[in-house]
Amino acid sequence: MRASDDDRHRVAAALSDAFARGQLDYGEFDERTKRVWVAKHHDELLDPLIDLMPDPARVLAAPPPAVRPERTPEPGRYPPDTGTDTASRQVTGEPGGQSFTLALMGGSGKRGDWLCAPHHVSIAVMGGTDLDLRRARFHAHETTITAVALMGGTDIIVPHDVRVINDGVGVMGAFDIEEDEDVLDSMEELPTNAPVIRINGLGLMGAVTMRRARRESTD
Structure with a gap:
Protein backbone atom coordinates (compact mmCIF):
# COMPACT_ATOMS: atom_id res chain seq x y z
CA MET A 1 0.00 0.00 0.00
CA HIS A 9 4.24 12.61 9.61
CA ARG A 10 3.27 9.81 12.04
CA VAL A 11 6.51 7.90 11.47
CA ALA A 12 8.66 11.05 11.63
CA ALA A 13 7.04 11.92 14.98
CA ALA A 14 7.76 8.38 16.26
CA LEU A 15 11.43 8.76 15.25
CA SER A 16 11.59 12.11 17.03
CA ASP A 17 10.19 10.49 20.18
CA ALA A 18 12.83 7.74 19.91
CA PHE A 19 15.57 10.34 19.47
CA ALA A 20 14.34 12.26 22.53
CA ARG A 21 14.35 9.01 24.58
CA GLY A 22 17.95 8.24 23.57
CA GLN A 23 17.11 5.20 21.41
CA LEU A 24 18.77 6.86 18.40
CA ASP A 25 21.88 8.99 18.12
CA TYR A 26 21.85 12.01 15.83
CA GLY A 27 23.33 10.20 12.83
CA GLU A 28 20.73 7.43 13.03
CA PHE A 29 17.89 9.91 13.52
CA ASP A 30 18.99 11.99 10.52
CA GLU A 31 19.44 8.98 8.23
CA ARG A 32 16.12 7.39 9.16
CA THR A 33 14.19 10.65 8.88
CA LYS A 34 15.49 11.15 5.34
CA ARG A 35 14.30 7.65 4.43
CA VAL A 36 10.84 8.43 5.81
CA TRP A 37 10.33 11.48 3.59
CA VAL A 38 11.20 9.57 0.40
CA ALA A 39 9.32 6.35 1.27
CA LYS A 40 6.59 5.45 -1.22
CA HIS A 41 5.07 2.33 0.37
CA HIS A 42 4.21 1.24 3.90
CA ASP A 43 6.92 -1.43 4.10
CA GLU A 44 9.62 1.17 3.29
CA LEU A 45 8.04 3.65 5.69
CA LEU A 46 7.95 1.26 8.66
CA ASP A 47 11.45 -0.16 8.21
CA PRO A 48 13.16 2.68 10.19
CA LEU A 49 10.99 1.75 13.22
CA ILE A 50 11.63 -2.00 13.12
CA ALA A 66 -4.47 17.47 14.77
CA VAL A 67 -4.42 20.72 12.84
CA ARG A 68 -6.44 23.68 14.03
CA PRO A 69 -6.93 26.73 11.86
CA GLU A 70 -5.37 29.94 13.07
CA ARG A 71 -7.88 32.41 14.42
CA THR A 72 -7.83 35.69 16.22
CA PRO A 73 -8.54 35.28 19.95
CA GLU A 74 -12.02 36.36 20.96
CA PRO A 75 -12.13 39.78 22.65
CA GLY A 76 -11.90 39.32 26.39
CA ARG A 77 -10.82 35.69 26.16
CA TYR A 78 -7.73 36.61 28.13
CA PRO A 79 -7.77 39.43 30.68
CA PRO A 80 -4.96 41.97 30.89
CA ASP A 81 -1.65 40.53 31.99
CA THR A 82 -2.30 39.30 35.53
CA GLY A 83 0.57 36.90 36.06
CA THR A 84 0.20 33.23 36.90
CA ASP A 85 -3.62 33.35 37.02
CA THR A 86 -3.51 33.96 33.28
CA ALA A 87 -0.90 31.23 32.83
CA SER A 88 -3.04 28.71 34.72
CA ARG A 89 -6.00 29.47 32.46
CA GLN A 90 -3.89 28.31 29.51
CA VAL A 91 -4.08 24.76 30.92
CA THR A 92 -7.53 23.75 29.66
CA GLY A 93 -7.31 19.95 29.72
CA GLU A 94 -8.54 19.74 26.13
CA PRO A 95 -7.52 16.48 24.37
CA GLY A 96 -5.62 16.36 21.10
CA GLY A 97 -3.84 19.42 19.82
CA GLN A 98 -1.08 20.23 17.37
CA SER A 99 1.75 17.73 17.88
CA PHE A 100 4.10 18.28 14.93
CA THR A 101 5.72 21.22 13.14
CA LEU A 102 8.09 20.72 10.20
CA ALA A 103 10.13 23.10 8.04
CA LEU A 104 12.22 21.67 5.19
CA MET A 105 14.13 24.46 3.44
CA GLY A 106 11.24 26.76 4.27
CA GLY A 107 9.27 28.12 7.18
CA SER A 108 6.47 26.90 9.42
CA GLY A 109 4.95 28.15 12.63
CA LYS A 110 2.10 28.43 15.09
CA ARG A 111 0.93 31.62 16.79
CA GLY A 112 -2.21 33.12 18.21
CA ASP A 113 -4.88 30.91 19.78
CA TRP A 114 -3.91 27.26 19.22
CA LEU A 115 -3.97 23.99 21.16
CA CYS A 116 -0.55 22.48 21.86
CA ALA A 117 -0.42 18.71 22.39
CA PRO A 118 1.22 17.38 25.59
CA HIS A 119 4.26 16.45 23.47
CA HIS A 120 4.99 18.65 20.45
CA VAL A 121 7.80 17.85 18.01
CA SER A 122 9.31 20.68 15.95
CA ILE A 123 11.86 19.90 13.22
CA ALA A 124 13.67 22.53 11.15
CA VAL A 125 16.01 21.33 8.38
CA MET A 126 17.69 24.19 6.53
CA GLY A 127 14.59 26.20 7.39
CA GLY A 128 12.85 27.76 10.34
CA THR A 129 10.00 26.96 12.73
CA HIS A 141 0.31 21.41 33.57
CA GLU A 142 3.58 20.27 31.97
CA THR A 143 4.15 20.27 28.22
CA THR A 144 7.19 18.81 26.46
CA ILE A 145 8.52 20.23 23.20
CA THR A 146 11.21 18.32 21.30
CA ALA A 147 12.98 20.80 19.02
CA VAL A 148 15.50 19.70 16.40
CA ALA A 149 17.24 22.33 14.26
CA LEU A 150 19.58 20.95 11.59
CA MET A 151 21.33 23.82 9.84
CA GLY A 152 18.17 25.77 10.59
CA GLY A 153 16.48 27.58 13.42
CA THR A 154 13.62 27.14 15.87
CA ASP A 155 12.27 30.10 17.85
CA ILE A 156 9.95 29.41 20.78
CA ILE A 157 8.27 32.35 22.54
CA VAL A 158 7.28 31.45 26.10
CA PRO A 159 5.13 33.80 28.22
CA HIS A 160 7.05 35.25 31.14
CA ASP A 161 4.76 33.67 33.77
CA VAL A 162 5.33 30.10 32.53
CA ARG A 163 8.36 28.13 33.68
CA VAL A 164 10.63 26.97 30.84
CA ILE A 165 13.16 24.16 31.35
CA ASN A 166 16.01 23.78 28.86
CA ASP A 167 16.96 20.11 28.43
CA GLY A 168 18.50 20.46 24.96
CA VAL A 169 22.03 20.63 23.59
CA GLY A 170 23.75 22.63 20.87
CA VAL A 171 26.45 20.98 18.72
CA MET A 172 28.27 23.56 16.62
CA GLY A 173 25.10 25.50 17.25
CA ALA A 174 23.00 26.83 20.11
CA PHE A 175 20.19 25.77 22.45
CA ASP A 176 19.55 28.80 24.64
CA ILE A 177 17.03 30.73 26.74
CA GLU A 178 16.81 34.49 26.22
CA GLU A 179 14.69 37.16 27.92
CA ASP A 180 13.16 40.34 26.53
CA GLU A 181 14.36 43.51 28.25
CA ASP A 182 10.92 44.19 29.74
CA VAL A 183 10.76 40.79 31.49
CA ALA A 207 19.90 27.18 16.81
CA VAL A 208 16.96 26.55 19.10
CA THR A 209 16.09 29.76 20.94
CA MET A 210 13.57 30.00 23.77
CA ARG A 211 12.54 33.61 24.40
CA ARG A 212 10.72 34.69 27.54
CA ALA A 213 8.37 37.53 26.60
CA ARG A 214 5.54 39.43 28.23
CA ARG A 215 2.10 38.41 27.03
CA GLU A 216 1.18 41.83 25.72
CA SER A 217 4.31 42.18 23.57
CA THR A 218 3.62 41.93 19.83
CA ASP A 219 6.82 40.57 18.33
Whole structure:
Protein backbone atom coordinates (compact mmCIF):
# COMPACT_ATOMS: atom_id res chain seq x y z
CA MET A 1 0.00 0.00 0.00
CA ARG A 2 1.29 3.47 -0.86
CA ALA A 3 2.17 5.86 1.98
CA SER A 4 0.39 9.18 2.50
CA ASP A 5 1.76 12.44 3.92
CA ASP A 6 -0.13 11.75 7.17
CA ASP A 7 1.65 8.37 7.37
CA ARG A 8 5.04 10.05 6.91
CA HIS A 9 4.24 12.61 9.61
CA ARG A 10 3.27 9.81 12.04
CA VAL A 11 6.51 7.90 11.47
CA ALA A 12 8.66 11.05 11.63
CA ALA A 13 7.04 11.92 14.98
CA ALA A 14 7.76 8.38 16.26
CA LEU A 15 11.43 8.76 15.25
CA SER A 16 11.59 12.11 17.03
CA ASP A 17 10.19 10.49 20.18
CA ALA A 18 12.83 7.74 19.91
CA PHE A 19 15.57 10.34 19.47
CA ALA A 20 14.34 12.26 22.53
CA ARG A 21 14.35 9.01 24.58
CA GLY A 22 17.95 8.24 23.57
CA GLN A 23 17.11 5.20 21.41
CA LEU A 24 18.77 6.86 18.40
CA ASP A 25 21.88 8.99 18.12
CA TYR A 26 21.85 12.01 15.83
CA GLY A 27 23.33 10.20 12.83
CA GLU A 28 20.73 7.43 13.03
CA PHE A 29 17.89 9.91 13.52
CA ASP A 30 18.99 11.99 10.52
CA GLU A 31 19.44 8.98 8.23
CA ARG A 32 16.12 7.39 9.16
CA THR A 33 14.19 10.65 8.88
CA LYS A 34 15.49 11.15 5.34
CA ARG A 35 14.30 7.65 4.43
CA VAL A 36 10.84 8.43 5.81
CA TRP A 37 10.33 11.48 3.59
CA VAL A 38 11.20 9.57 0.40
CA ALA A 39 9.32 6.35 1.27
CA LYS A 40 6.59 5.45 -1.22
CA HIS A 41 5.07 2.33 0.37
CA HIS A 42 4.21 1.24 3.90
CA ASP A 43 6.92 -1.43 4.10
CA GLU A 44 9.62 1.17 3.29
CA LEU A 45 8.04 3.65 5.69
CA LEU A 46 7.95 1.26 8.66
CA ASP A 47 11.45 -0.16 8.21
CA PRO A 48 13.16 2.68 10.19
CA LEU A 49 10.99 1.75 13.22
CA ILE A 50 11.63 -2.00 13.12
CA ASP A 51 14.15 -2.06 16.01
CA LEU A 52 12.46 0.67 18.07
CA MET A 53 9.11 -0.89 18.94
CA PRO A 54 7.47 -4.34 18.90
CA ASP A 55 4.72 -3.44 16.42
CA PRO A 56 5.67 -0.51 14.14
CA ALA A 57 2.42 -0.85 12.17
CA ARG A 58 0.54 0.54 15.18
CA VAL A 59 2.06 3.96 14.41
CA LEU A 60 0.05 4.13 11.19
CA ALA A 61 -3.17 3.33 13.06
CA ALA A 62 -2.81 6.40 15.27
CA PRO A 63 -4.88 9.48 14.39
CA PRO A 64 -3.01 12.03 12.28
CA PRO A 65 -1.60 15.12 14.02
CA ALA A 66 -4.47 17.47 14.77
CA VAL A 67 -4.42 20.72 12.84
CA ARG A 68 -6.44 23.68 14.03
CA PRO A 69 -6.93 26.73 11.86
CA GLU A 70 -5.37 29.94 13.07
CA ARG A 71 -7.88 32.41 14.42
CA THR A 72 -7.83 35.69 16.22
CA PRO A 73 -8.54 35.28 19.95
CA GLU A 74 -12.02 36.36 20.96
CA PRO A 75 -12.13 39.78 22.65
CA GLY A 76 -11.90 39.32 26.39
CA ARG A 77 -10.82 35.69 26.16
CA TYR A 78 -7.73 36.61 28.13
CA PRO A 79 -7.77 39.43 30.68
CA PRO A 80 -4.96 41.97 30.89
CA ASP A 81 -1.65 40.53 31.99
CA THR A 82 -2.30 39.30 35.53
CA GLY A 83 0.57 36.90 36.06
CA THR A 84 0.20 33.23 36.90
CA ASP A 85 -3.62 33.35 37.02
CA THR A 86 -3.51 33.96 33.28
CA ALA A 87 -0.90 31.23 32.83
CA SER A 88 -3.04 28.71 34.72
CA ARG A 89 -6.00 29.47 32.46
CA GLN A 90 -3.89 28.31 29.51
CA VAL A 91 -4.08 24.76 30.92
CA THR A 92 -7.53 23.75 29.66
CA GLY A 93 -7.31 19.95 29.72
CA GLU A 94 -8.54 19.74 26.13
CA PRO A 95 -7.52 16.48 24.37
CA GLY A 96 -5.62 16.36 21.10
CA GLY A 97 -3.84 19.42 19.82
CA GLN A 98 -1.08 20.23 17.37
CA SER A 99 1.75 17.73 17.88
CA PHE A 100 4.10 18.28 14.93
CA THR A 101 5.72 21.22 13.14
CA LEU A 102 8.09 20.72 10.20
CA ALA A 103 10.13 23.10 8.04
CA LEU A 104 12.22 21.67 5.19
CA MET A 105 14.13 24.46 3.44
CA GLY A 106 11.24 26.76 4.27
CA GLY A 107 9.27 28.12 7.18
CA SER A 108 6.47 26.90 9.42
CA GLY A 109 4.95 28.15 12.63
CA LYS A 110 2.10 28.43 15.09
CA ARG A 111 0.93 31.62 16.79
CA GLY A 112 -2.21 33.12 18.21
CA ASP A 113 -4.88 30.91 19.78
CA TRP A 114 -3.91 27.26 19.22
CA LEU A 115 -3.97 23.99 21.16
CA CYS A 116 -0.55 22.48 21.86
CA ALA A 117 -0.42 18.71 22.39
CA PRO A 118 1.22 17.38 25.59
CA HIS A 119 4.26 16.45 23.47
CA HIS A 120 4.99 18.65 20.45
CA VAL A 121 7.80 17.85 18.01
CA SER A 122 9.31 20.68 15.95
CA ILE A 123 11.86 19.90 13.22
CA ALA A 124 13.67 22.53 11.15
CA VAL A 125 16.01 21.33 8.38
CA MET A 126 17.69 24.19 6.53
CA GLY A 127 14.59 26.20 7.39
CA GLY A 128 12.85 27.76 10.34
CA THR A 129 10.00 26.96 12.73
CA ASP A 130 8.34 29.47 15.06
CA LEU A 131 6.17 28.50 18.03
CA ASP A 132 4.47 31.35 19.90
CA LEU A 133 3.03 30.05 23.19
CA ARG A 134 1.75 33.35 24.59
CA ARG A 135 -1.88 32.56 23.71
CA ALA A 136 -1.59 28.82 23.21
CA ARG A 137 -3.72 26.38 25.19
CA PHE A 138 -2.22 23.32 26.91
CA HIS A 139 -3.69 19.94 27.79
CA ALA A 140 -1.62 19.46 30.94
CA HIS A 141 0.31 21.41 33.57
CA GLU A 142 3.58 20.27 31.97
CA THR A 143 4.15 20.27 28.22
CA THR A 144 7.19 18.81 26.46
CA ILE A 145 8.52 20.23 23.20
CA THR A 146 11.21 18.32 21.30
CA ALA A 147 12.98 20.80 19.02
CA VAL A 148 15.50 19.70 16.40
CA ALA A 149 17.24 22.33 14.26
CA LEU A 150 19.58 20.95 11.59
CA MET A 151 21.33 23.82 9.84
CA GLY A 152 18.17 25.77 10.59
CA GLY A 153 16.48 27.58 13.42
CA THR A 154 13.62 27.14 15.87
CA ASP A 155 12.27 30.10 17.85
CA ILE A 156 9.95 29.41 20.78
CA ILE A 157 8.27 32.35 22.54
CA VAL A 158 7.28 31.45 26.10
CA PRO A 159 5.13 33.80 28.22
CA HIS A 160 7.05 35.25 31.14
CA ASP A 161 4.76 33.67 33.77
CA VAL A 162 5.33 30.10 32.53
CA ARG A 163 8.36 28.13 33.68
CA VAL A 164 10.63 26.97 30.84
CA ILE A 165 13.16 24.16 31.35
CA ASN A 166 16.01 23.78 28.86
CA ASP A 167 16.96 20.11 28.43
CA GLY A 168 18.50 20.46 24.96
CA VAL A 169 22.03 20.63 23.59
CA GLY A 170 23.75 22.63 20.87
CA VAL A 171 26.45 20.98 18.72
CA MET A 172 28.27 23.56 16.62
CA GLY A 173 25.10 25.50 17.25
CA ALA A 174 23.00 26.83 20.11
CA PHE A 175 20.19 25.77 22.45
CA ASP A 176 19.55 28.80 24.64
CA ILE A 177 17.03 30.73 26.74
CA GLU A 178 16.81 34.49 26.22
CA GLU A 179 14.69 37.16 27.92
CA ASP A 180 13.16 40.34 26.53
CA GLU A 181 14.36 43.51 28.25
CA ASP A 182 10.92 44.19 29.74
CA VAL A 183 10.76 40.79 31.49
CA LEU A 184 11.67 41.79 35.03
CA ASP A 185 10.78 38.65 37.00
CA SER A 186 13.11 35.65 36.99
CA MET A 187 11.87 32.07 36.77
CA GLU A 188 13.07 31.54 40.34
CA GLU A 189 10.41 34.04 41.41
CA LEU A 190 7.54 32.14 39.76
CA PRO A 191 5.16 30.27 42.08
CA THR A 192 5.62 26.52 42.31
CA ASN A 193 2.28 25.91 40.55
CA ALA A 194 3.26 27.84 37.41
CA PRO A 195 2.76 25.80 34.20
CA VAL A 196 5.92 24.15 32.86
CA ILE A 197 7.27 23.99 29.30
CA ARG A 198 10.11 21.45 29.07
CA ILE A 199 12.13 21.80 25.87
CA ASN A 200 14.59 19.11 24.80
CA GLY A 201 16.29 18.28 21.52
CA LEU A 202 19.29 19.36 19.47
CA GLY A 203 20.66 22.36 17.63
CA LEU A 204 23.20 20.98 15.12
CA MET A 205 24.87 23.73 13.12
CA GLY A 206 21.65 25.54 13.88
CA ALA A 207 19.90 27.18 16.81
CA VAL A 208 16.96 26.55 19.10
CA THR A 209 16.09 29.76 20.94
CA MET A 210 13.57 30.00 23.77
CA ARG A 211 12.54 33.61 24.40
CA ARG A 212 10.72 34.69 27.54
CA ALA A 213 8.37 37.53 26.60
CA ARG A 214 5.54 39.43 28.23
CA ARG A 215 2.10 38.41 27.03
CA GLU A 216 1.18 41.83 25.72
CA SER A 217 4.31 42.18 23.57
CA THR A 218 3.62 41.93 19.83
CA ASP A 219 6.82 40.57 18.33
